Every structure is written in C-alpha cells, then in structure tokens.
Amino acid sequence: xxxxxxxxxxxxxxxxxxxxxxxxxxxxxxxxxxxxxxxxxxxxxxxxxxxxxxxxxxxxxxxxxxxxxxxxxxxxxxxxxxxxxxxxxxxxxxxxxxxxxxxxxxxxxxxxxxxxxxxxxxxxxxxxxxxxxxxxxxxxxxxxxxxxxxxxxxxxxxxxxxxxxxxxxxxxxxxxxxxxxxxxxxxxxxxxxxxxxxxxxxxxxxxxxxxxxxxxxxxxxxxxxxxxxxxxxxxxxxxxxxxxxxxxxxxxxxxxxxxxxxxxxxxxxxxxxxxxxxxxxxxxxxxxxxxxxxxxxxxxxxxxxxxxxxxxxxxxxxxxxxxxxxxxxxxxxxxxxxxxxxxxxxxxxxxxxxxxxxxxxxxxxxxxxxxxxxxxxxxxxxxxxxxxxxxxxxxxxxxxxxxxxxxxxxxxxxxxxxxxxxxxxxxxxxxxxxxxxxxxxxxxxxxxxxxxxxxxxxxxxxxxxxxxxxxxxxxxxxxxxxxxxxxxxxxxxxxxxxxxxxxxxxxxxxxxxxxxxxxxxxxxxxxxxxxxxxxxxxxxxxxxxxxxxxxxxxxxxxxxxxxxxxxxxxxxxxxxxxxxxxxxxxxxxxxxxxxxxxxxxxxxxxxxxxxxxxxxxxxxxxxxxxxxxxxxxxxxxxxxxxxxxxxxxxxxxxxxxxxxxxxxxxxxxxxxxxxxxxxxxxxxxxxxxxxxxxxxxxxxxxxxxxxxxxxxxxxxxxxxxxxxxxxxxxxxxxxxxxxxxxxxxxxxxxxxxxxxxxxxxxxxxxxxxxxxxxxxxxxxxxxxxxxxxxxxx
Numbered sequence: 001x002x003x004x005x006x007x008x009x010x011x012x013x014x015x016x017x018x019x020x021x022x023x024x025x026x027x028x029x030x031x032x033x034x035x036x037x038x039x040x041x042x043x044x045x046x047x048x049x050x051x052x053x054x055x056x057x058x059x060x061x062x063x064x065x066x067x068x069x070x071x072x073x074x075x076x077x078x079x080x081x082x083x084x085x086x087x088x089x090x091x092x093x094x095x096x097x098x099x100x101x102x103x104x105x106x107x108x109x110x111x112x113x114x115x116x117x118x119x120x121x122x123x124x125x126x127x128x129x130x131x132x133x134x135x136x137x138x139x140x141x142x143x144x145x146x147x148x149x150x151x152x153x154x155x156x157x158x159x160x161x162x163x164x165x166x167x168x169x170x171x172x173x174x175x176x177x178x179x180x181x182x183x184x185x186x187x188x189x190x191x192x193x194x195x196x197x198x199x200x201x202x203x204x205x206x207x208x209x210x211x212x213x214x215x216x217x218x219x220x221x222x223x224x225x226x227x228x229x230x231x232x233x234x235x236x237x238x239x240x241x242x243x244x245x246x247x248x249x250x251x252x253x254x255x256x257x258x259x260x261x262x263x264x265x266x267x268x269x270x271x272x273x274x275x276x277x278x279x280x281x282x283x284x285x286x287x288x289x290x291x292x293x294x295x296x297x298x299x300x301x302x303x304x305x306x307x308x309x310x311x312x313x314x315x316x317x318x319x320x321x322x323x324x325x326x327x328x329x330x331x332x333x334x335x336x337x338x339x340x341x342x343x344x345x346x347x348x349x350x351x352x353x354x355x356x357x358x359x360x361x362x363x364x365x366x367x368x369x370x371x372x373x374x375x376x377x378x379x380x381x382x383x384x385x386x387x388x389x390x391x392x393x394x395x396x397x398x399x400x401x402x403x404x405x406x407x408x409x410x411x412x413x414x415x416x417x418x419x420x421x422x423x424x425x426x427x428x429x430x431x432x433x434x435x436x437x438x439x440x441x442x443x444x445x446x447x448x449x450x451x452x453x454x455x456x457x458x459x460x461x462x463x464x465x466x467x468x469x470x471x472x473x474x475x476x477x478x479x480x481x482x483x484x485x486x487x488x489x490x491x492x493x494x495x496x497x498x499x500x501x502x503x504x505x506x507x508x509x510x511x512x513x514x515x516x517x518x519x520x521x522x523x524x525x526x527x528x529x530x531x532x533x534x535x536x537x538x539x540x541x542x543x544x545x546x547x548x549x550x551x552x553x554x555x556x557x558x559x560x561x562x563x564x565x566x567x568x569x570x571x572x573x574x575x576x577x578x579x580x581x582x583x584x585x586x587x588x589x590x591x592x593x594x595x596x597x598x599x600x601x602x603x604x605x606x607x608x609x610x611x612x613x614x615x616x617x618x619x620x621x622x623x624x625x626x627x628x629x630x631x632x633x634x635x636x637x638x639x640x641x642x643x644x645x646x647x648x649x650x651x652x653x654x655x656x657x658x659x660x661x662x663x664x665x666x667x668x669x670x671x672x673x674x675x676x677x678x679x680x681x682x683x684x685x686x687x688x689x690x691x692x693x694x695x696x697x698x699x700x701x702x703x704x705x706x707x708x709x710x711x712x713x714x715x716x717x718x719x720x721x722x723x724x725x726x727x728x729x730x731x732x733x734x735x736x737x738x739x740x741x742x743x744x745x746x747x748x749x750x751x752x753x754x755x756x757x758x759x760x761x762x763x764x765x766x767x768x769x770x771x772x773x774x775x776x777x778x779x780x781x782x783x784x785x786x787x788x789x790x791x792x793x
Contacts, residue, residue: 181345287366
C-alpha cells in the first residue's frame with residue numbers, strides 16, 4: 001500500500017520523534033561500513049560468487065584476528081550513535097516539537113511526484129540488505145567462534161619439514177596486496193587465509209588439520225593414448241594463425257614441404273615396425289614472435305631479414321604434428337595464459353591447476369615470459385620445458401650460482417635446467433640436444449637435371465642484407481672471383497641499388513624461396529663472407545649441388561674476442577662461418593680457406609671450376625632424419641623422474657676384475673666400455689653405447705671424443721663419476737675429492753688428485769684446463785645421425 005503525501009509527512013514526524021530515521025541512517029552507516037570491511041578483507045565475500053574458480057572456494061577463509069578487530073570497532077561506533085539517539089528521543093519540549101512541525105511542513109512543500117515511492121523503495125531495499133548483512137555476519141561470527149575454539153588463532157605451525165613457513169608468512173603480511181592473484185585465491189589479509197594459501201596453493205607451510213583435505217581433489221593424469229602418424233597438415237596450418245608476415249612465411253614452408261614430410265613419416269613408420277608410441281600433450285610457445293618481446297623478425301621477413309629461426313620453428317611444428325602429438329601453438333601472452341591456466345594478476349601465484357601439457361617447446365624469450373607469469377609453477381614444471389637455442393648453452397653458464405661465482409653469468413643462461421633441455425640448430429654443443437631443421441630433398445630426376453644444367457662459371461653470394469657486404473677486404477677476393485666467374489647476389493633493396501654491392505655483381509633483389517632455389521640449382525659456387533653464422537642456407541645450397549666456399553677464422557671467433565658472441569651462454573670457438581659444414585660434410589662439397597691469402601683463394605676458385613659434385617644432404621637434415629630424432633627425444637628423454645643413485649648398494653660385488661670395476665678395455669684400444677654383466681641398468685642412451693676415455697691436458701671432452709670418432713654424451717657422466725673410473729684408466733689417485741667444478745670428473749697430474757663432480761647440473765662436455773685430464777663419457781652414433789647412438793631407436 002502506497003502512502004499519500006500528507007500521510008508521509010506524519011510518518012516523517014513520527015520517525016523523527018521515535019528515532020527510526022536515525023536507525024535507518026545507522027543501518028546505512030553499518031551497510032557502507034560493511035562494504036568497506038569486505039573490500040579491505042580482499043574479496044572475502046565475493047569469493048563465494050557462482051562460477052568462481054574451485055580454488056577460490058577452497059582457499060576462502062572467513063574471519064580472522066584482523067577482521068574481528070574491525071567488526072568490534074564498527075560495533076562500538078554503532079553503540080555510541082544509538083546512545084545519542086536515545087537521548088534525543090527523550091526531548092519533549094515545545095521548541096523541539098515546533099521545529100519538527102516546521103520540518104514536516106517543509107517536506108510537504110518540496111515533495112515532487114514519485115519521490116515518496118522512490119524513498120519508500122530505497123528504504124525497503126536498505127532494510128532488506130541490513131537483514132541479509134546481519135545474517136551473513138552472524139554466520140561468519142559463529143563459524144569464527146567455532147574455529148577459534150577448536151583450533152586457536154591460526155598460529156604459524158612449527159614444522160621442521162617446512163622451514164620457510166614463518167618467513168613466507170611475514171612476506172604475505174607485508175606484500176599480499178602487491179598482486180591481485182592472492183585475492184583470487186581467497187587471501188583476505190588474515191593469518192588464516194595466508195596459511196591456507198601457503199599450504200594448499202603453494203607448498204611452504206604444512207597442511208592445516210582443520211581444513212577438509214578430502215575436499216581437495218587429486219586429479220589423475222589423463223589416460224595414455226597412442227600417437228599415430230598424420231600426413232594432412234590442414235589442421236596445423238589453421239593453428240599457426242595469421243596476422244604476421246613471419247607466420248605467413250612459416251605456413252608457406254609447411255605447405256611446400258608437406259608431401260616430403262608425409263613420405264618421410266611412412267618410411268619411419270615402417271622402420272619402427274608400428275612400434276607403440278605415446279601421444280604427448282605439447283605446447284609450442286614461440287616467444288620471439290610475441291608483441292611483448294618486440295617481434296623484430298616479422299617486419300624484416302620481406303626485407304632480407306634473418307629467416308633461420310622461422311625455418312626451424314616451422315619444421316619443429318611440422319615434425320610434432322606429423323608424429324601425431326596433441327599440439328597447441330601460442331604466439332602471444334594472451335594465448336599462453338589461456339593454455340597454461342595463469343591466474344589473473346602479475347604472475348606471483350602458481351597456475352590454477354596441474355600443468356595441462358607433457359612438454360613445452362619455447363625459446364629464451366618465451367622462457368622469460370613464463371617466469372614472469374607462472375610464478376612458482378615454473379620451478380615445479382620446468383622439467384617439461386625444451387628451449388630452442390640456436391647457438392647453445394653450456395652447463396657452466398646454465399648453473400645460476402656457479403655462473404655468478406665464476407664469471408659465466410650472461411644475459412641468457414642461468415636457468416638451472418638440465419643441459420639437454422636446450423635444443424640447438426646444429427650439433428655443435430653435445431651438452432645440449434640437437435633439434436635441427438630440414439632442407440628440401442630432391443628426387444632422382446631433379447638431381448640429374450641439376451647436374452646437366454649447372455653453369456660452371458656462376459657464383460652466388462650468401463648475404464641478403466646490404467650490411468653483410470661491408471666486409472673489410474672483400475674487394476680483393478671478389479675481384480679474383482670476378483676474373484673466373486659471373487657473380488650473382490640476392491640483396492634486398494627498395495628503390496636504389498645498394499652501394500655496398502659492387503657494380504659487376506648481378507643483383508636479383510630478394511627472391512621468393514622457389515626462385516632462390518632455381519638460382520641455386522644453376523650456380524656452381526655458393527660463397528659466404530663470414531656472416532651470418534651457422535644458418536640453413538649453406539645446407540640448402542649443398543643440397544642443390546653447389547660447392548660452399550667459406551672463410552676460416554684465425555683466431556676462432558668466440559665470446560672472448562667477437563662482439564656477436566659476447567653475452568651468449570657459450571665459450572665455443574667458431575673456426576669458420578659454418579663449422580658443421582666444415583666438420584661433418586667437408587670437401588668436395590665444403591671448402592674452408594683463408595680469404596686473406598690471395599694465392600690460396602685464386603687456386604681454390606680454379607679447383608672448384610674443375611670438379612663436379614652431386615647434390616648432397618646429410619640424413620639428419622632430411623624430413624625422415626628429423627622425425628626420427630624428435631621421436632627418440634620425446635619417447636625417451638625424461639628430466640622429471642628422479643635418477644636412481646649410482647653405483648647402487650653392493651653393486652661392486654657383481655663387477656668383474658680385480659679390483660672390481662664396471663669397465664673393460666675394448667680390444668686393441670685404450671678406450672673402455674661398459675661390462676655387459678656389470679649392471680642391469682635400464683637407461684637411455686643405453687650403457688652399451690658408452691666409451692670411456694681420458695682427455696689430454698688442456699683438451700675438452702668435446703674434442704677428446706671427436707678425435708676418437710665419437711660423440712661426448714653428458715647423460716652418461718653419472719656412470720663414470722666414480723673412483724673406479726680413475727683406476728680403470730690407470731690414474732694413481734693419492735686422494736679423491738668431490739667438488740663443484742664443471743671440469744670434473746678430472747685428474748690433476750701435478751698433485752696426483754682425482755676430482756669427482758658434486759653437482760650433476762655441471763656435468764659438461766665443454767671446458768678445458770691445462771691442469772686437468774678430464775674423464776669423458778663418449779658414445780658411438782648412427783650414420784648420418786650424430787644425435788642418436790646405434791642402439792638408441
């Protein structure tokens with residue numbers, strides 16, 4: 001029933017006399033104070049909204065010492081106001097009554113149409129809200145009293161298994177408002193909410209006995225599925241996306257090579273004899289293409305910029321897809337957040353659930369982004385990460401504390417990953433895994449046509465950017481080359497010919513891939529000026545029947561003497577523009593000389609014009625070779641499971657020899673191998689591949705193994721990091737010590753001391769010292785596939 005204007009005036013007068021309007025005012029004060037209280041408590045009440053994360057409900061904490069104190073203050077304020085109102089209601093003198101009459105009359109005069117109804121509605125809503133708030137407070141206080149009576153004041157547990165709990169509590173008290181993600185998980189500023197968060201979302205405090213632990217579901221891993229080779233790349237192309245020239249380049253490459261990938265998959269399937277392969281859930285986050293990292297590559301795709309990284313990423317995506325894995329692709333932080341389940345905020349909190357992927361392929365930019373947005377989850381899940389790293393990361397640079405103490409700290413590295421979680425473009429760093437890429441293969445008809453149509457006096461220069469032609473002294477050797485050959489270039493320009501390119505060079509400008517390939521099929525010589533280092537183009541040229549001529553670096557380029565390598569997490573010495581081509585391919589396809597020696601350069605050009613070479617592509621850079629390698633990594637590399645201690649207890653009882661040793665000499669050799677009856681260890685690569693030898697003083701294990709026709713295998717270090725290895729190699733140790741040193745295990749002849757490695761993260765094939773002979777775990781390898789041992793498939 002709606003009151004009239006005159007009735008409303010009477011109601012106002014009565015309300016004023018009986019203090020009801022003041023009580024409504026008090027209810028309003030209480031309500032807005034409660035709003036303030038809920039805000040200050042960090043969303044305690046809002047955490048109960050439908051649709052919130054289950055973690056929010058689980059981590060919600062009602063009440064606490066701080067919130068009870070605020071409630072008491074509000075209660076005291078209300079009590080004071082009520083006392084004053086009671087005193088006011090007792091005033092009955094005429095003057096006060098007269099003032100009230102005047103106020104009522106004024107209200108009668110100023111009432112607009114509908115004002116009464118609005119005020120009534122507002123008053124009713126306020127009344128309803130007051131009732132609800134009172135009910136919520138009663139429930140909250142009842143819960144708090146029960147909890148306090150049963151469990152005390154949420155005191156910090158003293159548990160030696162959780163030594164960081166007190167310091168983390170102090171941090172939370174001081175900084176919990178620094179990131180909204182804490183409120184997202186139910187933190188409200190109370191000690192109880194801190195303890196719940198630190199015990200259930202993070203893991204610094206012990207589980208709280210008064211929490212219902214059964215309410216926290218233990219998610220079972222999804223059932224294992226079989227991976228099936230797939231040749232259709234349509235779904236992959238959709239996942240790669242659009243909007244960037246770099247993505248368009250990658251999609252064009254995937255389409256162009258699709259038939260070769262499909263054919264390679266059939267051959268590998270036959271080779272594996274339909275062997276059961278587990279399908280992995282894989283996230284590929286291409287960090288260097290995100291806007292947040294600057295994405296300097298995309299704008300340069302059509303201007304002669306570097307394409308090597310995009311070539312490799314396109315091939316990685318295709319290999320993972322063709323192998324039949326469940327693939328997700330991210331090229332933005334928004335996509336990364338969605339795939340990983342990153343909570344809202346600034347990245348201080350862990351993920352909202354278990355990691356939804358078995359493997360994550362990314363780069364250094366992506367790794368840094370995950371550190372910023374995954375919080376503690378990165379430390380927990382980093383064993384699943386694989387970092388695509390063009391130039392490699394050596395263990396001394398990867399170990400954060402060691403790198404800082406011993407001068408190996410750079411802008412990259414220091415992530416404390418297993419060395420083989422870094423994956424390189426070429427097999428130059430055995431401490432890392434070799435990922436690689438593919439070059440286009442030729443069929444027999446194409447090979448014969450190339451050999452028939454080669455132009456004997458045609459040279460093509462390796463260098464798409466004008467800056468690559470600024471090499472000091474190039475005029476001299478280009479003049480010699482020009483005497484014998486017609487020189488071609490593919491240097492990018494917009495309107496005018498780049499002044500760095502000599503006038504006698506026929507510049508075609510930047511060419512699409514298929515036109516560049518036609519040029520390579522005609523040219524006899526592909527010549528490099530020394531930069532860029534270790535790109536894919538020389539392999540593509542050699543695959544199209546070119547001879548690759550490159551400069552030798554004397555002294556070798558490294559982070560110690562060359563700006564390009566300064567700051568990179570490697571001490572590798574690069575002896576030429578393309579060390580892989582020099583070492584693993586060599587003459588007649590690859591010729592490496594001193595370009596400053598005019599006589600040698602002249603003689604080499606005349607030699608090149610006399611010889612004929614066939615197109616050549618190493619197996620490891622074919623589609624089948626890359627599929628084989630990536631398959632072996634995915635099915636066998638495991639950096640998450642703890643390694644069993646070695647040697648196992650009482651193992652020496654079954655070792656042969658006197659004194660007992662798990663190593664035996666190979667016939668007619670000083671190289672040791674694993675005794676087959678020494679242990680039944682199941683390991684990958686298998687121990688049958690192990691070849692143990694000692695380096696020379698001042699020689700790295702990379703070089704020592706190479707000199708024996710082998711590859712250093714860092715994952716086998718744990719089997720030779722024992723005192724029996726020294727005696728098997730006939731080192732006389734006066735003492736055996738364990739030390740954190742990236743050169744150990746090693747023998748010091750000067751002091752007759754044997755040093756074992758204390759930290760497995762520092763097992764390193766790289767590194768040398770004139771003080772030490774290093775113990776080196778070498779292995780054999782498959783022909784054309786240095787990444788895998790003979791028994792590794």
